[in-house]
Amino acid sequence: MKITYKDFTENFTDQELAETKILAHTSVNGRSKDINLFLDKLDLAGTCVEIGTYRGVSATILTSYFDKVYTFDIAEQKVKYKVWERMDVLDKIESYVLPSRGHIRTKLHELKLKINFVFIDGRHTFWDAGSDYLMCAELGCQVFVFHDCNKKHPLLVSLMKILGGTIYENLFGYIKL
Numbered sequence: 122m123k124i125t126y127k128d129f130t131e132n133f134t135d136q137e138l139a140e141t142k143i144l145a146h147t148s149v150n151g152r153s154k155d156i157n158l159f160l161d162k163l164d165l166a167g168t169c170v171e172i173g174t175y176r177g178v179s180a181t182i183l184t185s186y187f188d189k190v191y192t193f194d195i196a197e198q199k200v201k202y203k204v205w206e207r208m209d210v211l212d213k214i215e216s217y218v219l220p221s222r223g224h225i226r227t228k229l230h231e232l233k234l235k236i237n238f239v240f241i242d243g244r245h246t247f248w249d250a251g252s253d254y255l256m257c258a259e260l261g262c263q264v265f266v267f268h269d270c271n272k273k274h275p276l277l278v279s280l281m282k283i284l285g286g287t288i289y290e291n292l293f294g295y296i297k298l
């Protein structure tokens with residue numbers, strides 16, 4: 122069964138949700154918009170790389186679609202381990218907190234993964250999202266989803282235009298090479 126945002130509200134008490142703020146970043150215009158609604162439309166399998174782990178919510182959801190999720194961040198948010206344990210997905214996630222994109226790139230090369238899909242949700246600037254894209258394209262990945270491609274991040278919208286991507290639901294930038 123696929124994990125959705127709703128499952129977090131069922132597995133954590135209201136107090137825990139308020140204290141950990143694990144769902145605080147998931148609302149769009151004040152309403153939760155499940156990333157599943159978009160992911161369900163794609164044909165997904167194999168290995169996923171996520172750039173931008175934060176508190177581990179999207180990584181948890183991505184485990185429903187892939188054998189393994191490798192997720193990378195430059196800042197530690199310890200609550201994510203509690204989230205993954207509670208949601209019973211610890212064994213499907215490999216998580217790295219590294220000081221910079223350069224270190225992430227080196228680690229990705231060391232891991233020698235065959236990457237089927239990348240979820241790009243790090244810093245939402247033209248330069249950062251573009252660099253994350255190039256870093257993974259260089260490793261042979263051909264399918265990319267960029268989160269938060271909307272007017273809040275107009276340069277992500279420009280990046281999609283330049284890269285020939287398509288924006289769905291005013292939220293997801295999608296590129297298939």
Ligand SMILES: C[S@@+](CC[C@H](N)C(=O)[O-])C[C@H]1O[C@@H](n2cnc3c(N)ncnc32)[C@H](O)[C@@H]1O
Pocket residue numbers: 146172173174175176177178179180193194195196221222225242243244249
């Ligand atoms: C929007 S949050 C990610 C939310 C998460 N994907 C989710 O939906 O649950 C952005 C995260 O990207 C991280 N970040 C910023 N720059 C980064 C970089 N160069 N590489 C990896 N992560 C980065 C931040 O530390 C932050 O945790």
